[in-house]
Amino acid sequence: MKSIKFWVGAGGVAHHLLVCEKPSAAKKIAYALGGRGVGRIGRGLPFYRFQKGGDTVTVVSALGHLYIPVQQCKGWSFPVFNLVWKPASGRRAKLFLEEIARLAREADSFISACDYDTEGSLIAFMILRNACGGADAKARRMKFSSLTRDELLRAYESTSELDMPVINAGMARHEIDWIFGVNVSRAMMDAYSCNTGNFEVLSAGRVQSPTLEALCRRENEIDLHVPDPYWTAGAEIRFPSSGETAKAEYSRNPILNKAEGEALKIRCAGSPGKVRRVEEAELTVPAPHPFDLGELQGEAYRVFGLQPWRTQKIAEGLYLEGLISYPRTSSQQLPPSIGFRGILTELGANEAYKESVSSILNYADSGRGLWPRQGKKSDPAHPAIHPTGIKPNRLGADARKVYDLIVKRFISTFGPPALKSSKTIEVELEQGDVFTIKGEAVSDPGWMEHYVPYVKISSSRLPEACEGDAARAENVRVEETFTDPPPRFNQSSLIKFMESNGLGTKSTRAEIISTLYRRGYISGSSIRVTGLGRGVIEMLRKRFPDLVSIGLTRDLEERMAGIEEGREDYSAVLIRGAEAVRDAFGHMISEFEAVGAEIATLVGEIKDQKNKIGMCPSCKNGELKIVRSRKTGKRFVGCSNYGEGCSFSAPLPQKGTVKATGEVCRACGYPTVLVMGGWSKPWRVCLNTKCPSRVKG
DNA sequence: GCAAGGTC
Numbered sequence: 250m251k252s253i254k255f256w257v258g259a260g261g262v263a264h265h266l267l268v269c270e271k272p273s274a275a276k277k278i279a280y281a282l283g284g285r286g287v288g289r290i291g292r293g294l295p296f297y298r299f300q301k302g303g304d305t306v307t308v309v310s311a312l313g314h315l316y317i318p319v320q321q322c323k324g325w326s327f328p329v330f331n332l333v334w335k336p337a338s339g340r341r342a343k344l345f346l347e348e349i350a351r352l353a354r355e356a357d358s359f360i361s362a363c364d365y366d367t368e369g370s371l372i373a374f375m376i377l378r379n380a381c382g383g384a385d386a387k388a389r390r391m392k393f394s395s396l397t398r399d400e401l402l403r404a405y406e407s408t409s410e411l412d413m414p415v416i417n418a419g420m421a422r423h424e425i426d427w428i429f430g431v432n433v434s435r436a437m438m439d440a441y442s443c444n445t446g447n448f449e450v451l452s453a454g455r456v457q458s459p460t461l462e463a464l465c466r467r468e469n470e471i472d473l474h475v476p477d478p479y480w481t482a483g484a485e486i487r488f489p490s491s492g493e494t495a496k497a498e499y500s501r502n503p504i505l506n507k508a509e510g511e512a513l514k515i516r517c518a519g520s521p522g523k524v525r526r527v528e529e530a531e532l533t534v535p536a537p538h539p540f541d542l543g544e545l546q547g548e549a550y551r552v553f554g555l556q557p558w559r560t561q562k563i564a565e566g567l568y569l570e571g572l573i574s575y576p577r578t579s580s581q582q583l584p585p586s587i588g589f590r591g592i593l594t595e596l597g598a599n600e601a602y603k604e605s606v607s608s609i610l611n612y613a614d615s616g617r618g619l620w621p622r623q624g625k626k627s628d629p630a631h632p633a634i635h636p637t638g639i640k641p642n643r644l645g646a647d648a649r650k651v652y653d654l655i656v657k658r659f660i661s662t663f664g665p666p667a668l669k670s671s672k673t674i675e676v677e678l679e680q681g682d683v684f685t686i687k688g689e690a691v692s693d694p695g696w697m698e699h700y701v702p703y704v705k706i707s708s709s710r711l712p713e714a715c716e717g718d719a720a721r722a723e724n725v726r727v728e729e730t731f732t733d734p735p736p737r738f739n740q741s742s743l744i745k746f747m748e749s750n751g752l753g754t755k756s757t758r759a760e761i762i763s764t765l766y767r768r769g770y771i772s773g774s775s776i777r778v779t780g781l782g783r784g785v786i787e788m789l790r791k792r793f794p795d796l797v798s799i800g801l802t803r804d805l806e807e808r809m810a811g812i813e814e815g816r817e818d819y820s821a822v823l824i825r826g827a828e829a830v831r832d833a834f835g836h837m838i839s840e841f842e843a844v845g846a847e848i849a850t851l852v853g854e855i856k857d858q859k860n861k862i863g864m865c866p867s868c869k870n871g872e873l874k875i876v877r878s879r880k881t882g883k884r885f886v887g888c889s890n891y892g893e894g895c896s897f898s899a900p901l902p903q904k905g906t907v908k909a910t911g912e913v914c915r916a917c918g919y920p921t922v923l924v925m926g927g928w929s930k931p932w933r934v935c936l937n938t939k940c941p942s943r944v945k946g
Numbered sequence: 947g948c949a950a951g952g953t954c
Contacts, residue, residue: 270952270953271952271953271954272953272954311952311953312952312953312954313951313952313953313954314951314952314953315952315953317951317952325947325948327948341953341954342953364952368951368952369952371951371952372952372953419951422950422951423949423950423951425949426949426950426951427948427949427950428949429949430948430949430950431948431949432948432949433948433949434947434948434949435947435948437948438947438948448947449947450947450948451947451948452947452948452949453948453949454948454949454950455949455950456949456950457949457950565954569954577952577953753950753951754950754951754952756951756952756953757950757951757952760950761949761950764949
């Protein structure tokens with residue numbers, strides 16, 4: 250009989266099986282521990298084997314979660330509370346699990362080497378328990394804060410027990426999310442289809458619903474905002490000694506009533522005065538830290554207008570091509586182990602970065618050393634996003650932009666601080682009113698030179714002036730302005746909101762926003778909540794108040810922490826969650842018809858909205874709609890006043906999805922539509938066949 | 947046809 254050894258060393262020869270989270274991590278871990286002795290095994294899968302200290306070590310990889318919770322009994326009923334963990338469907342997942350199971354039979358010691366976080370602990374646990382013959386009972390855990398050689402060697406030599414409380418917390422998180430999300434989504438769809446006989450995909454969830462709720466609240470604030478008027482005054486100040494003029498702001502802006510503004514204007518126009526104070530200051534702007542995923546998404550939105558989900562897809566593509574490091578990271582730090590000099594040198598071979606690289610290396614070699622500026626956030630499994638140094642060939646237009654942004658940001662993090670000088674000149678007029686001239690100029694661009702054109706190196710020339718110099722106010726103006734409502738969210742600011750409220754993770758936020766669009770809950774790049782979105786939230790507020798509240802995530806986090814610390818019991822947490830859903834359902838089922846009817850009206854409105862393109866440019870009061878010709882079956886844009894004599898029509902491409910943009914063409918003022926197909930990115934088309942924007946040239 | 951979380 251085979252003896253089972255699960256200790257390391259102690260004279261015996263052991264065969265260790267390391268379970269990693271993903272192929273790239275498996276490779277790094279294998280080579281860190283096995284060095285040159287590493288060989289590939291596993292029929293084309295990313296599995297490795299080597300000898301270490303007389304033991305055999307097999308390294309296998311998962312593909313993220315290979316086990317997922319599914320309902321025990323088949324069917325589309327609700328509410329469902331009984332879940333079981335089953336292997337993920339899909340050919341690849343199956344292949345991985347079969348091969349892991351085969352290799353596990355040869356091993357007698359098992360180590361969880363997934364990312365050191367809750368999901369990682371759970372991924373390894375499920376595999377050890379279900380694909381390795383219950384090896385979870387004797388398995389050990391490697392704990393590492395980065396995938397670097399030293400860290401991994403240390404983690405391998407000092408494994409600890411599996412962290413069962415963390416694993417239980419992870420299971421509870423998955424199951425609660427399923428029980429809340431799937432059941433409530435099904436209830437909404439069922440209520441709708443029972444009421445109308447039609448089908449529509451509707452959804453709710455722990456992350457998407459509070460996100461939608463926040464958008465609704467913002468929408469309300471905007472609706473309720475009453476613009477308050479206020480006035481700001483400014484003047485042009487002339488310095489007779491030099492003949493120079495400069496723009497100045499009144500020192501006591503804003504002015505809260507109109508009469509005061511008028512009086513100021515009369516008092517100051519053409520009035521002489523003196524320079525009261527000149528203040529000059531130097532400001533240091535340190536180099537930026539490298540990107541985590543959220544910041545890359547934010548910056549790509551700011552400089553290119555790329556939507557976050559698209560930036561994420563592009564970055565994942567660049568990663569798969571080997572051009573950049575793993576993008577789903579929350580780290581803003583670069584460890585020296587990635588080889589700063591090596592990467593920079595390789596980037597320097599690219600003509601576009603040659604100059605920046607040599608300047609950075611000179612700066613480093615002049616005694617300062619090669620050190621990137623580090624950000625605050627870290628990640629247990631990955632460094633900040635950085636280029637690998639491999640030279641790209643043939644990237645799409647957007648991929649090239651994102652790549653360039655990542656490279657320039659990376660180079661900039663090694664740069665010297667930039668210096669800005671600011672100058673403030675205060676001018677006091679005869680009557681005692683004070684106007685202030687302010688300006689800022691970059692005196693030494695430092696790192697900014699390497700981040701151009703993504704940073705503007707601003708300079709404004711300021712007049713030379715000394716205390717006591719004579720001055721005169723010219724062109725005194727008082728402008729009426731109104732207080733603004735809070736701004737609408739866009740995808741970038743919404744991701745930031747989600748991040749700061751702990752909603753979703755770095756990998757899921759962009760996708761969850763896309764889901765809200767797909768469901769017809771929100772629309773526009775400056776995000777508006779649709780009638781359907783508001784209706785869903787109102788319904789949830791009434792019947793599932795927990796689900797629309799950010800508090801559910803807070804509560805879940807609290808309970809997970811409780812499980813991890815042994816204060817709470819995994820099954821008690823699940824039972825409590827299920828009970829909350831069951832009670833809410835008791836409430837809802839009695840009002841089933843009402844819910845269905847509410848949703849039915851809202852869905853109807855949305856479908857109508859989707860076909861509306863904008864105002865008719867021909868008769869000026871009809872509404873343009875997508876219609877289908879009865880004769881040819883082809884779709885085109887027609888006017889709602891067709892019956893009343895408006896004959897406007899515009900052709901549409903027959904393939905792909907056509908969506909209203911809600912915006913008019915900049916060149917000719919006609920409404921525009923968005924044409925989307927699998928073959929390219931969304932394409933904005935002006936409905937005017939003779940529009941100058943359509944003429945290529 | 948549903949969640950949110952990993953990953954290709």
